[in-house]
Structure formats: C-alpha cells, structure tokens
Amino acid sequence: MWIRTETHDDHAAIRELLGEAFAESDGKGRIEQRIVDELRRDGELSLCLVADIDGRIAGVAVFSPVAIEGANAWYGLGPVAVAPRDQGNGVGTALIRAGLAELGDRGAAGCVVLGEPAYYARFGFRNDGELRYADAPPEYFLSLPFKDDGAKGDVRYHPSFSAASH
Template sequence: MQISNETPQDRDAIFAVTQAAFKNHPHSQQTEGYIVDALRQAGALALSLVARQDGRVVGHIAFSPVVIDDGASRWYGLGPVSVSPEVQRQGIGAALIPEGLARLKTMGAAGCVVLGEPGYYTRFGFAATPALTYPGPPPEYFMAQAFTGAASGQVAYHQAFYASANSSPS
C-alpha cells in the first residue's frame, strides 16, 4: 500500500470509495462523498490523502479547518476517513490516520478534532476533552489531540459538512 496526496485524477475514485465505505454505516446520511467534494470546491480541503493498492485508490482521509469559539487557530477536523469495503479491516485506515496527523503537524497545525468511535480513535492519541465541545452527539464521541497548545470552547466544522447530493458539485 502507498499513501500520497490526492491528485485531480483521484477525485472520482475518492468519491466512489467514500460513498461505498459509508453505504451501510448506521450513523451516515450517505453524504460523506459530497462533503469531500464540497470541501475541495470551497478550498477547505487542507489535507487529502489517498491509499493505493496495485495503483487503485482503496482509501482516503480528509482534514479541514475547524473554528473554535475561543479564537484558537490552526486546528483541523479529521474526516471523513474511508476505506473500500472489500479491503476494510486490513489496516488501511490505521495507516492513513497517523500519516495524516504527522503531515498536519508538519504543516504547523495546533491540533485536530474528530467525531467518531472512541474505541477506534483513542488508539491514535485522541481523547475526549471537556474543554472542547461539539453540540449534538454524546461528548465521548467528540475527541481532540493538541499538538502545540490547548484550546477551549465549541467547535464548528466547515459549512461543507452540510453538503448533500443536491448541493455538491459531484
């Protein structure tokens, strides 16, 4: 498996992998591929990595800026992270996440947040952080990892996270 930055030629494959990865997910509204497209179109896809096997895109991870109401800057949201269903549970997501976090640190990021399964994301250094909140889901599902400093307050993801099939350019 090889991990690299997305290229313009990867866009359709990223969309297909993302939609397939979330097709049967119980907490998905099937908008994740549209979210990635909307982030890209808005110039808010700060880091977008693909995993390839035999030259084919089989995984993708996106990072985009988030806003924290204390004014903290250089914080990013991880997600979505997607792996083709036929190769899930083979370590592709587990390779994309630390690679993405390492690249974020190199870019000067102050920290990263994620909304997801605590049993999965805690192994990558994420933890529920009472100082950072996200309205809606149970607080243990919203986790953070500070790289260079603390932040506190409510976190807002980019407007692209409200994208759907009717609002996205795909």
C-alpha cells in the same frame, strides 16, 4: 500500499470509494461525498490522503480546518473511508497516522474527530471536555492537541458538515 496526497485524477475514485464504504449508512455515502465535494469546491480541503494499492484507491482520509474561538490552526479529521475489501488490513490506521504527522509538520495546533472513542484513542485522541461540538454526543467528540494552545469551547466545522446544508 502507498499513502499519498490526492490528485485531480483521484476525485472520481474517491467519490466511488465513499459510496462503497458508507453504503450501509443512512445517506448511503452521499453525505460523505457531498462533504468532500464542498470542501474541495470551497478551498477548505486542507489535506486529502489516499491509500493507493497497485493503482487502486483503497482508502481516503480528509482533513479540513475547524474554527475554535481564540485558537488557530486546528483541523478536523473526516470523513475517513476504506474500501470494504481492504478493511481490517491497517489502511485506515496508515492514512490517519500519515495525516496527523503531516499536520504536525505543517505546525497545526491540533486535530478533532467525531468518532468511536475506542478506535481513535490509539492515535492519542481523547475527550477532555474542553472542546465541544454542538451536534455530537460529547463522548464521541475527541481531540488531539499537538501543542498546548489552551483551546477551549465550541468547534465549528465547514457548513458542508451540517445536515441542513443538503
């Protein structure tokens, strides 16, 4: 498995992967496809890593900037997707670890994620109550500060994450 930055040639495979990975969700993957397409279109896709297995895209992890009043250089993780046949083999873990390391190397202040606390705790994410996302249950909105910049308050994602932006 090779973790690398996406190329233009990967876009169709990423769309297909998002559709497969989220086929059982309410939007059948269309929501995640729209988010990535809109982030890319608006120049807000800060980092998109893919897991390449023998030339096949097996996973993707997307990072984009988030806005927090009084704080700079924070990012949101998501969507993250792994092809159903590759799930449970460490693909998602490798993508997330590589992405967090890259953000840290770029001088990011931290990263937030809306997700399963038990899964994301392995990367150091936790809910400290200091950062909030209005559309999410608080226990599922997690943060990972890379440096103590005192970030507190409401987190705003790119409009593509809003259900209203369909």
